[in-house]
Amino acid sequence: MNTSVATDKSLRLPITRLKPILHKYGIVLAFLFICATIAVLGEICIHNGMWDSNYFLTQGNLLSVLRQVSINGILAVGMTFVIIVAGVDLSVGSVLALAGIVSARFVTNSSNMLIGGFDSPILLPLMVAICIGAICGFLNGYIISKFRLQAFIVTMGMLSVARGMTMLTTDGNPVSSLDRGFRALGNSYTFGIPTPVVIFAVIFVAAWFLLNKTVFGRYVFAVGGNEKSAQTSGIDVHKVKVAVYTLCGVMAAIAGLILTARTGSAQTSAGFGYELDAIAAVVIGGTSMAGGLGTLTGTLFGVLIIGVMNNGLDLLGVQSYYQQIIKGLLIVAAVMLDPSRKQSR
Amino acid sequence: MNTSVATDKSLRLPITRLKPILHKYGIVLAFLFICATIAVLGEICIHNGMWDSNYFLTQGNLLSVLRQVSINGILAVGMTFVIIVAGVDLSVGSVLALAGIVSARFVTNSSNMLIGGFDSPILLPLMVAICIGAICGFLNGYIISKFRLQAFIVTMGMLSVARGMTMLTTDGNPVSSLDRGFRALGNSYTFGIPTPVVIFAVIFVAAWFLLNKTVFGRYVFAVGGNEKSAQTSGIDVHKVKVAVYTLCGVMAAIAGLILTARTGSAQTSAGFGYELDAIAAVVIGGTSMAGGLGTLTGTLFGVLIIGVMNNGLDLLGVQSYYQQIIKGLLIVAAVMLDPSRKQSR
Amino acid sequence: KDDIKIAVLMYGMKAEFVQLMQQAAYDHPLVKSGEVKITMYDGRYDALVQNNQAETAIRTNHDAIIINPMDFDANIDVVDMANDAGIPVIVTNARLNTDQMTAEVVSDDVEGGYLEAKFIMEQIGCKGNVVILEGPKGGSGEIQRGQGNEKAIAECPEGAVKVLERKTANWSRAEGMTLMENWLMKHQGKISGVIGQNDEMALGAIEAIEGTGDSVDNYVIAGIDGVTDALHAVKSDKMTSILQDANGQMQGSIDVALRHIIGEQYKPTSKVWQQYADQLNWNNGLSKRYDIPWTVVNQQNVDKLLEVRK
Amino acid sequence: MNKAPLLSVNSVKKSFGEVKALKHINFTLNAGEIHALCGGNGAGKSTFLSIVMGFLQPDEGSIMVNGKPRVFANAKEAIEAGITIVQQELSMIPNLTVAENIYLGQEPRNRFGIVDFKTLNQRAQALMDELEFDIPVNAMLHTLCVAHQQLVEIAKALSHSNANIVFLDEPTSAIGEEDSKKLFKAIKSLAAKGKGIVYVSHRLSEIFEHCTNYTVFRDGTYISEGLIGDVTREQLIEQIIGGQINEEFSKFNQPSEQVLLEVKNLTSKKFNDISFKVRNGEILGIYGLVGSGRSEVLNAIFGVDEFESGSICFNDKEFTKLQPRQAIKSGMAYVTEDRKSSGLVLTSSVGENISISSLEQCSSSFVVNEKQESNRIESMIELFKIKTPNKEQIVGNLSGGNQQKVVLGRWSLTNPQLLMLDEPTRGIDVGAKKEIYKYMSEQALQGKGIIMVSSELPEIIGMSDRIIVFKNGELVSELSQAEASQQLLLSIAS
Ligand SMILES: Nc1ncnc2c1ncn2[C@@H]1O[C@H](COP(=O)(O)OP(=O)(O)OP(=O)(O)O)[C@@H](O)[C@H]1O
Ligand SMILES: Nc1ncnc2c1ncn2[C@@H]1O[C@H](COP(=O)(O)OP(=O)(O)OP(=O)(O)O)[C@@H](O)[C@H]1O
Ligand SMILES: [Mg+2]
Numbered sequence A, B: 001m002n003t004s005v006a007t008d009k010s011l012r013l014p015i016t017r018l019k020p021i022l023h024k025y026g027i028v029l030a031f032l033f034i035c036a037t038i039a040v041l042g043e044i045c046i047h048n049g050m051w052d053s054n055y056f057l058t059q060g061n062l063l064s065v066l067r068q069v070s071i072n073g074i075l076a077v078g079m080t081f082v083i084i085v086a087g088v089d090l091s092v093g094s095v096l097a098l099a100g101i102v103s104a105r106f107v108t109n110s111s112n113m114l115i116g117g118f119d120s121p122i123l124l125p126l127m128v129a130i131c132i133g134a135i136c137g138f139l140n141g142y143i144i145s146k147f148r149l150q151a152f153i154v155t156m157g158m159l160s161v162a163r164g165m166t167m168l169t170t171d172g173n174p175v176s177s178l179d180r181g182f183r184a185l186g187n188s189y190t191f192g193i194p195t196p197v198v199i200f201a202v203i204f205v206a207a208w209f210l211l212n213k214t215v216f217g218r219y220v221f222a223v224g225g226n227e228k229s230a231q232t233s234g235i236d237v238h239k240v241k242v243a244v245y246t247l248c249g250v251m252a253a254i255a256g257l258i259l260t261a262r263t264g265s266a267q268t269s270a271g272f273g274y275e276l277d278a279i280a281a282v283v284i285g286g287t288s289m290a291g292g293l294g295t296l297t298g299t300l301f302g303v304l305i306i307g308v309m310n311n312g313l314d315l316l317g318v319q320s321y322y323q324q325i326i327k328g329l330l331i332v333a334a335v336m337l338d339p340s341r342k343q344s345r
Numbered sequence C: 001k002d003d004i005k006i007a008v009l010m011y012g013m014k015a016e017f018v019q020l021m022q023q024a025a026y027d028h029p030l031v032k033s034g035e036v037k038i039t040m041y042d043g044r045y046d047a048l049v050q051n052n053q054a055e056t057a058i059r060t061n062h063d064a065i066i067i068n069p070m071d072f073d074a075n076i077d078v079v080d081m082a083n084d085a086g087i088p089v090i091v092t093n094a095r096l097n098t099d100q101m102t103a104e105v106v107s108d109d110v111e112g113g114y115l116e117a118k119f120i121m122e123q124i125g126c127k128g129n130v131v132i133l134e135g136p137k138g139g140s141g142e143i144q145r146g147q148g149n150e151k152a153i154a155e156c157p158e159g160a161v162k163v164l165e166r167k168t169a170n171w172s173r174a175e176g177m178t179l180m181e182n183w184l185m186k187h188q189g190k191i192s193g194v195i196g197q198n199d200e201m202a203l204g205a206i207e208a209i210e211g212t213g214d215s216v217d218n219y220v221i222a223g224i225d226g227v228t229d230a231l232h233a234v235k236s237d238k239m240t241s242i243l244q245d246a247n248g249q250m251q252g253s254i255d256v257a258l259r260h261i262i263g264e265q266y267k268p269t270s271k272v273w274q275q276y277a278d279q280l281n282w283n284n285g286l287s288k289r290y291d292i293p294w295t296v297v298n299q300q301n302v303d304k305l306l307e308v309r310k
Numbered sequence D: 001m002n003k004a005p006l007l008s009v010n011s012v013k014k015s016f017g018e019v020k021a022l023k024h025i026n027f028t029l030n031a032g033e034i035h036a037l038c039g040g041n042g043a044g045k046s047t048f049l050s051i052v053m054g055f056l057q058p059d060e061g062s063i064m065v066n067g068k069p070r071v072f073a074n075a076k077e078a079i080e081a082g083i084t085i086v087q088q089e090l091s092m093i094p095n096l097t098v099a100e101n102i103y104l105g106q107e108p109r110n111r112f113g114i115v116d117f118k119t120l121n122q123r124a125q126a127l128m129d130e131l132e133f134d135i136p137v138n139a140m141l142h143t144l145c146v147a148h149q150q151l152v153e154i155a156k157a158l159s160h161s162n163a164n165i166v167f168l169d170e171p172t173s174a175i176g177e178e179d180s181k182k183l184f185k186a187i188k189s190l191a192a193k194g195k196g197i198v199y200v201s202h203r204l205s206e207i208f209e210h211c212t213n214y215t216v217f218r219d220g221t222y223i224s225e226g227l228i229g230d231v232t233r234e235q236l237i238e239q240i241i242g243g244q245i246n247e248e249f250s251k252f253n254q255p256s257e258q259v260l261l262e263v264k265n266l267t268s269k270k271f272n273d274i275s276f277k278v279r280n281g282e283i284l285g286i287y288g289l290v291g292s293g294r295s296e297v298l299n300a301i302f303g304v305d306e307f308e309s310g311s312i313c314f315n316d317k318e319f320t321k322l323q324p325r326q327a328i329k330s331g332m333a334y335v336t337e338d339r340k341s342s343g344l345v346l347t348s349s350v351g352e353n354i355s356i357s358s359l360e361q362c363s364s365s366f367v368v369n370e371k372q373e374s375n376r377i378e379s380m381i382e383l384f385k386i387k388t389p390n391k392e393q394i395v396g397n398l399s400g401g402n403q404q405k406v407v408l409g410r411w412s413l414t415n416p417q418l419l420m421l422d423e424p425t426r427g428i429d430v431g432a433k434k435e436i437y438k439y440m441s442e443q444a445l446q447g448k449g450i451i452m453v454s455s456e457l458p459e460i461i462g463m464s465d466r467i468i469v470f471k472n473g474e475l476v477s478e479l480s481q482a483e484a485s486q487q488l489l490l491s492i493a494s
């Protein structure tokens, strides 16, 4: 339902052609604004001797910000698809944990033997994780689309179920002391870039291509924009939805694998509440929860904004209470700064 | 957005008039189903000696279930309005905490002196709480409607801000050892019924009347159903939205007051994650997150379903892992059982 | 009375330490033998939920309540309810702001915080900078362990040790890791000690340090609880952990509870009482407070402790 | 009656970005007039009305209401000033009842703001009776057919007793003859009461039959005005499209003997035992009153709805159950009656909407060949003369008629053997209609089959080789083009 009122339609036309650019522009603006603020505050800190140099703008710091955001980034990629089809997936956090803990058990069992040249400490768990993610996602999508239920409630159910299963698999205990080779997934570097960042980059590019260049991508937008029209246009709405939720589940699983590798232990409490950050990133990125509108580039910057914010506030040693307040205000500010915003609701 | 596909148009025509009844019917069915299950399991427990009598069906237990749900119930009432105008309020949990902690300080300061005959231990904090709730809610509504931002992100910002403020007011410490008179609000009985239940009942009836009998109620449905045509019909959409979010904030504040009174201390961590339960209750109750469609009666049963579920599983001493799994499944099952469901999405 | 039912109210089920306590409960001799039945409640990190569950436990005729409270004040109702119902109520692990409980079987968090900080002070010879990874703000754990930290630091000469940063990582390893990463960016080479108010956060710090290619040998790191990963870390000399004896707290609580249910003739069956024979006195189960001692985990005792976990 | 015109608008301009929707608009409405506002698709009629109603603000120009200069900030003010509108696009609240929708914003209430539902329903019923619309006032709106929703919208506009200016933007495009008659009856009595009516329509016959004055816009510019009496149909058309066309239906197809589609005993809740054939190169017209089940049958054939029994034989393939996807693959296309809810994806661009159904044809291994795609899109924009700044325009911003053309373009791209058109010329201007008829004939000439559902008698008689008539879910009669006449069809259908 396009509920944006006549008056603001006017905004659309001029930026139609540039819309993608302007859209990015808006969110990039917000992003740069936040970076600038932190950098400036940094300079102030230097001035009154709290900082020796501008820690924020060091390459090292920016790299570790990237590494910190890669997990939320991967979740947000999947979430973007889901939200564009006018859905939402609250279960990503739990699915992340489930995939993490189950696959972790395969790590510990499979240290260092080789499967077809790959060193299995990564290969086997990866496959396991992806399967789990796919199953959870598939169930979400299937139930939502088949019984025409609201995504919110179904995925909320999955949130609870998956978390319970996670606890069950190890009777609540973490799986720890994981194989070095596996942990490389989280804490090694590839061409001088943290491996998680590389993985995130690859996933992002692939997803971007999928959403913007393929038939499937078009169908995703159509289904989100108007399910009924999509159906009469010959799109298999059910398939599209199931595919999207499955994709989201797989992303959650991969994120879970990386988190496990990074922290060196798969914990039953992992990923608790991550869904909110992921959704926030997507929405900050300009994707409308009403469906049919959205960009992955926006999501990318949404993710970065959240990451830089946390990093900056920690660097500035802002007290946690103020940090929460500022974070809240910045999120809203970021959304306001984005001109393309006015279109979606 | 009415994305329900043509096929169910046919469903609609016949049940138009009965819809409300059928709707309640569906959710009541789900509710009774769950109660029955628990009762039966109870009998089994008795049979193999785990229970001495059917604890679930005792009046005492049912009363305490009611008391347990009253807080989520009050939140869900406000949330119903918000969701019907096609919004959502993630900040209720934090607003609850903020209102709770600030008003609690007025309790401790104002023990036993009297304001105009009322014993202020309740009156003063109540007024304070309501103001805080109203302010937070107003800000939510104003920003969402004025800048046409997505409710999700704005209220998420408020979630963060309000929580931060809560911490700030007492530097993270709880406010405790509260005046007896005030605590009565939470743990006393009125006409043999727990006071929180009475408060909830009063609020529910008032809200029901507001939503179903008054012009404002009509406008709420109109704005949620089709904002543009609501405006075309000369409705002040902005006012309606602001009013709805303010109402929701006030509800959160009252819930916070009751929670504080019940636990006898206002904690900075209070109400964490409550928003999900409230939204769940509303959605289980058949209100569509797409807006324009929903009933408070449905919400009431949504609240009861969640409450009975928690109570029953605890009574049966189900292990927490299984509890989570069962809960997840039950939530989805409850929604599936509801025939009217098929209409909304 | 045939079999005895004890309700155990846990504030939540997501932390490994809670799992250890839960396990300890099921491992108690009389529970194993089936004479005593345990009902575990998951408080879902919500004080009100715990109060509701206490109500439920009483309604289902449990003979005693053992509560590991979510909140210092908000859970006092549990004690009152139990007293009204005339059943013993034992507070374990964390404390409650009342003296009406039958008994409390706890480990003094102030002491724990002191021990870990003290260890670090000794290692760094009372000079250099430290950072503190705190528990959730306002929680009794954070407050009391924090007091302990302060106490130890204060024992160093005025201004000798500087606390560069202190911030909550909500008991979480992932959050601890991120926070530490950011601090490392800021204080490269300036941090000599890391005080984690629990092990998870300390372990997170270790990951962060190793993640930047630095070596943990350049830092003195300590945590509290003695979760399995921490023990492994101690073994490989990455940190020190102050072991909080989950087993002692839980089985001790059960023994005390049983003493009050059964009476005089009950003799404690858990081995904690021998284990700490010198520091812990059964006193016929009538003491108001049992302090389960902390154990500083080091190379000598770590293997033994790891054995138990297997 | 005061001398000052009810509404006089002077040199109003409005642009949306680089699109100049209104370049220079004058308009004058006097009491007692039924004033036809004429113009091609995208001429700016709806935009003009939106500006007067306060949905949009003008960039320049003056608006005088009852001699006083007014620019309304929102609809509320306009309504209070005595202006009401029936919008071109249906805009009602799906989950409120008919009565609630009609009186939305003006509910009978006591001083505590409590709605008096009894009076509400009574008033609504009274209004419906007065207008002779038979629609249950307590039915949920979303259960009504498009046509009935349109009637409710009309009733709503006429419910404002204090209103003395009434805008009707293509009110009859979605409703049948019968209801149109009732509507004009109502309009006339209003005009007689000294109110002014602005009537937008592409159906010239209606205009000449019922209107007193006319004003013509073209491409956002005021062209001319005058008394209907003083203008001939040809002249008016010339002013509207800025050129001449002869209005005969350009029909030059030849039905073959070969059967393309055979529907056998199709039955469902909404219709019963429907059987008919469509031959290659044939245009089959389906006539009936609203709710007679025409769309329902098309929905069933295309697989949008299930049907209970019977079968569909298309290209010698027998189907007892279909999905739109299969239907398209096997060569059907379906222009639904309600483009907004079941045709277009309003949030997407013109281009995306045109290519969505034929993406496979311009993609290799699921990757869209954008070069190829945009060529195909552009070709359709040209073929149907869709008025849009570019193919990236959000389709929701197009004028009603142009949206309809987008749907036609989409299906034309799938290059179907059977075209099912439900009210295909709804909201389309005279010029474009002509083109669509031409297009239909061309397609038929290439041996394709066409089914056209229409409530416009002239067009259905003018274009169909055969006409079948539906009456509450039954196929009651079949006539050849020669046999058919307006009176006959009407009498059979009702
Ligand atoms: N919100 C908008 N953004 C961009 N362009 C717009 C918008 N609204 C209208 N237009 C353009 O303004 C022009 C006039 O539109 P309008 O709807 O007034 O035409 P119309 O005369 O009503 O046509 P029709 O007879 O098809 O309804 C069209 O070219 C349309 O594309
Ligand atoms: N009298 C009615 N009351 C309520 N709903 C109706 C009525 N008549 C039809 N409908 C519904 O509205 C839709 C329109 O009916 P349908 O389209 O089959 O009639 P039609 O002959 O195609 O009329 P139109 O040409 O207006 O589409 C269908 O879903 C039908 O069930
Ligand atoms: Mg128009």
Ligand SMILES: [Mg+2]
Pocket: D294, D295, D296, D337, D422
């Ligand atoms: Mg139809």
